Amino acid sequence: MDLRALKTFEACVRLGHFQKAAEELQYAPSTVTLQIQRLEADLGVSLFVRDGKRVIVTEAGRWLHHEASALLKSVRSMRQTVSDIAEGDGGTIRFAAIEPIASQKLAPVVANFCRTHPKVQLTMEVSGSKSIAERVRSGELDFGVCSAPSANLMLEFEPLVEEKLGVMMRADHPLANRNNIATGDLAGLTVLVKEPTCIYRELWERTVCLTGKNPSSCNEVGSFFVIQQMVKEAYSVGIVPMYGSLELEGSLIIRPFADMNPVVALGIVYKDKAFLGKASLLLMDAIQAVGLTAKNSGHPIRDALK
Known part of the structure; x- marks a missing residue:
């Protein structure tokens, strides 16, 4: 019992005629007859009763047709899914x-x-x-x-892409009128930074260590969005990547550093x-x-x- 024989059997039942099944499947009529005979021999049952040129499905044939139709539909689905995965349209x-x-x-x-x-x-x-x-x-x-x-x-x-760190602050902060910020300008300020496992926090600490300066105390915040909102509420300044989308027009700005170049490469x-x-x-x-x-x-x- 193979898929080709089941496909032939399903067409014979659906069309009610071996000849019509042969035409649809583009087989010779003798091929259809041979496949049905082999399928019946394999199962040990009669699937059709011949009535002249017509064929009548037996009870065993009706059950097999139901199961074969579901199986063939599943096979078509599997073929389509595999094809989609291979083309990148699935998976x-x-x-x-x-x-x-x-x-x-x-x-x-x-x-x-x-x-x-x-x-x-x-x-x-x-x-x-x-x-x-x-x-x-x-x-x-x-x-x-x-x-x-x-x-x-x-x-x-x-x-x-290479990303640089900058200083986020309110637009009305005393440092906001400067084009860039020196490390010493942060002296006495509480700076909001990400958690120690964050690459931007590591970059900040590594770069500051190279300058030999520790200009401020730091508070850890686990979200850049939260840092953004805290800075917006006038809670000091934040160390963030220089994304224009993190700025808020008329409210928050991000300025680059003047005396250090904290850069990290991101990739795939x-x-x-x-x-x-x-x-x-x-x-x-x-x-x-x-x-x-x-x-x-x-x-x-x-x-x-x-």
Whole structure:
């Protein structure tokens, strides 16, 4: 009992005639007859009663037709699903990105991808760079958008953009009229920073250590959005990536540093493209297509999405 014989049997029952089944399937009539005879011999039952040129389905044949129809429908569905996955129009994607690039820059790219690939089941998580790299290595994620992973993880890293840190403050802050901020200008201020595991917090502390200065005390806040809202309420200043979208017109501004250059490269992290599905590769291409690599452009993703 093979799929071709079942397909022939289903056509015979549905059309009520061997000849019509042969025409639909583009078989010789003798081929249809032979396949039905072999199927009956394999099952040890008669599936049809011949009545001249007509065929009448037996009780066993009626049951088999019901089951065969469901099976053939399932096979067609499997074929279509496999084809969709191979073309990138189906399958699953599991990836993660750090904030704020996830919400501020990648969200439009991912939303457009989901619109054009509605059959793809996508899971997008927001996490820290270290966690993302480790989960890509373990296979929990297909890829990630984060800072460069540790060399011992043996992951591939394709740079997307270089991000700089700046100082977020209210538009009416005493430092707001300056084009850039020196480290010493923060002396005596309480500065809002992300948690220690955040790449931007690591970048801030690493850069400040190089200057030999520790100009202020820090309060930890686990969300750039919360930092934004606290600064808006006149609670000191925040250390954030220089995203124009984090500024609030007439309310909040971000100024670069004058005496240090805190820069981090963000990119796509993956283990081996040979093991990634077509849909994951297409999404990676879409993310890369919005701008050039970091060494060729200062903020390619931001510029491309304006």
